Amino acid sequence: MRVLAAFDKFKDSFSAEQACSLVESTAGEFSPNVEVVSCPLTDGGEGFVDILISKCRGDLIEVKARDSLGRPREAAVGMVPIDQLSNEVRSLLGLPESGKLAIIEMASVCGLGDLDLAQRDPWNTTTLGIGDLLLFGKEQKADFILLGIGGSSTNDAGIGALCALGLALKKASGESVDYPSPSTWADIATWDRSSIVSLPPLIIACDVDNPLLGSEGATAQFGPQKGLPPESVAPLENAMNEMVVQLEKVFPHASALAKSPGAGAAGGIGFGLSLVGEVKLVQGFELVSQWLSLKKEVNESDLILTGEGRFDSTSWRGKGPFEILSMAKRANKKAILLCGSLDPHLERKTQEEFPNHKFIPFAKSSWKLAKNLKHGPKLFREACRNIFEDLFKGTSLECPIVKEARFKRIRRLKKFLRPLPRRSNVHRYPVLKWFADTAYQRSFLWSFKGGPIQAALFWGIWISMLPIVGIQMIVVFFVSLFVRANLPLIVALQWISNPLTMGPIYFADYKIGMTLLKLIGVSYPKNKLLSPEYDWAEFSYKELLRLIDTFPPMFLGGSVLGISFGVSTVFLYKILRKFYKN
Template sequence: MKVVIAIDSFKGSMSSIEAGESAAKGVKRVFPDAKTYIRPLADGGEGTVETLTAGGGGRFIHVNVTGPLGKPVSCQYGIVDKTHTAIIEMSGAAGIMLVSESERNPLYTTTYGVGEVIKDAIKKGCRHFIVGIGGSATNDGGIGMLQALGFGLLDKDGNEVCFGAEGLKYLDTIKDDNVIPELSQCTFRIACDVTNTLCGEQGCSAIFGPQKGATPTMIMQMDKWLAYYAKLAKEKYPKANPKHAGAGAAGGLGFAFLTFLNATLESGIKIVLEETHLEKYAKDADVVITGEGRLDGQTVMGKAPIGVAKIAKKFNKPVIAFSGCATKDAILCNNEGIDAFFPILRGVVTLEDAMNTENAMNNMADTVEQVFRVIQTFSKEKYTGMEE
């Protein structure tokens, strides 16, 4: 029996790898000779660095960069040396979780550290970048990142504008004569699952500004500044398009990547599934296992387990999902390629006990074991004598 396992992390409880290893343990208790293949999984957000670095046999790098408030932070990213690829989560350098609620103010938070991470990876030989841009604390249109990479974002006196969205207020000129030369050799795939434009009612300021600490007055100001920034950018880069789907991602960082770094914005789960070569593993599997911390109606809206299921169904493979919990509307998953799903909680426990990593791993192994005992009961003849 060949079992391919691609489970998303159970946030705050199990990593994708831990969940996969636990599921494999449950399978082996029933089918000791089964071949189990664990493919790390993420949707382009939290856990993407760990997933793609581990899946590609890469290494982790820690670098001190400028955090969203201008103070130093340590950011982890991954390098896959054989493909000269860096895997970065912008939230590691400019994420909202790095800013306390009382300090959240997008007028001052910067993406400068994101550019510093890219710059560090370039120095280490990377020429291909996969960047997840969820969870930002910023609304600066990516000008901080651009400044770190050598772009000139200048005021009317020829000085660099200040950090944060407030810097856009003073922006008068954009220059690229001092940009890091190696950038012209680099490619950028951006994991982006939002379709918001840069400006307007569905723009980054209006939709995401409030959660970053923006007041109604700030939202109007930032939207106006971003529109002028886009106008300046278009004068120098004719393809600049503030209405591009995803241009408003991460407070306009999507626009900066598209306009200045020739990036492509792609579904996060699409990038991860391609980079971990899940299709190659799934095409001759007997069973595919997937899952996430919570299966619900939102799972079918392009989340990781559905991405796995769609690949498995290309080859008519059965798909079983495991989750920490499952809501009533999780039944929608059955229409999207997940044949059956099972919550792993095995009794009434406190949230703390449920989230405990050791408990969660044991629950995963035990639940998978019982499901595979059912499979064994109905398929003894098929799998008897299968060689490893």
């Protein structure tokens, strides 16, 4: 059975990735025959970079930047070769067939979730950090930059980002305005755009088409969500209007851009950046859908699980879970939506729109919001457990004896896997710790999809047969980077040649290598130490050193042996995987 887990974040409780992981682990409690395909969703907000990078051959790079309060922090920037993207994604983004794409997430430096409730105030937050990340993308020689702008805590029209890019603001006294937030706008007397750095073409992923100003603008619509008190909405709107008037003196097209669709997204960051460069807006979910091949995943799944923190009227405006339900409806697939709460005013409308889908709000109505948020993962897991219990009810899987036996197998497997490197503990391994940062940043090293597993099986078995004891771990690490193999598996396979098996394996390598050299007509001297007729009374240190001469035939034989076993194992893996899916 194939289950698609496609969740958005459960705001202030747990992430989309955690939700998908909880589904996967819960399904494993009931049957090994449930294949869970994880597709965390994002509209450009939290998890944007990680989710996109996990689905392609890209790298994560840690960058120092400033957060929305001007404090130093680290954020991840993704770098992706454009030729690794599908034709559909390239067409949507307007990209050529080659080049380099930088992926930046606004929430990584200006995320609302990173601020305490007392710190959430759009008057005092700034987008300086966005400018820091954009400069880094330019330094990395990116040909295009993709910016996801969901989940922001700012409402500064992108002025902070422009200052990081070189816009100089000064007070009447001549002092610089070092912290450009709406609270300091009144201090600005002069503007100097002469030092602004030019950027590569910028693509912004955004599901909002609000203008910058007015009742549908950034301040009125999104300010309260970011901590703006009701009595401060009008003053901040007035300050934003005055800012556009001032910008018009330096950027003649500012007023026109303020009225364009999407200018009010994320506090006006798209508006600010469009003043100084080429900016293209794309629908966030459409991009993620193409990037993750969601339509294909829905069509190939037997059950679709989706959801978010609260399913309400905003969900109906094109949010990820709503679109997943629509895809499932068109494909005639069964779907279940799990949400913290479902807007009671939309319950009937939702059921009428999706009569064959099921809706499960899992928050406890008797609990306060803070308690529900704190225990969100636990409540979500319980809801998932109920779904799978209903799914397998009446089958032998519910038999306590069978269930306990399955749990014992799972515990034994976990105990066996515990010594292997994981993304969270790779720094503890004597050799791998030298490359911990490199390993952590490359998500493909930890992927258990078919490609990385097959690469790990083939190359891991081949290398385990080679006479390179002592440097195997270093070799497999660099091979993993080059062939994009699963690191834990390729490391585990090196124990094929352990102290008990090393002698027979290397002897077989030598014999096969010598036989092959003889077959191709190459004369190579035999080593007497490896001959059963050797008279050990004649043993000398000189004869021991001659063992070095056995390396060429051993390497040749080990390669033949390793390639043969590697190809056979991959072939067997493909057969078993196909059988397991069916």
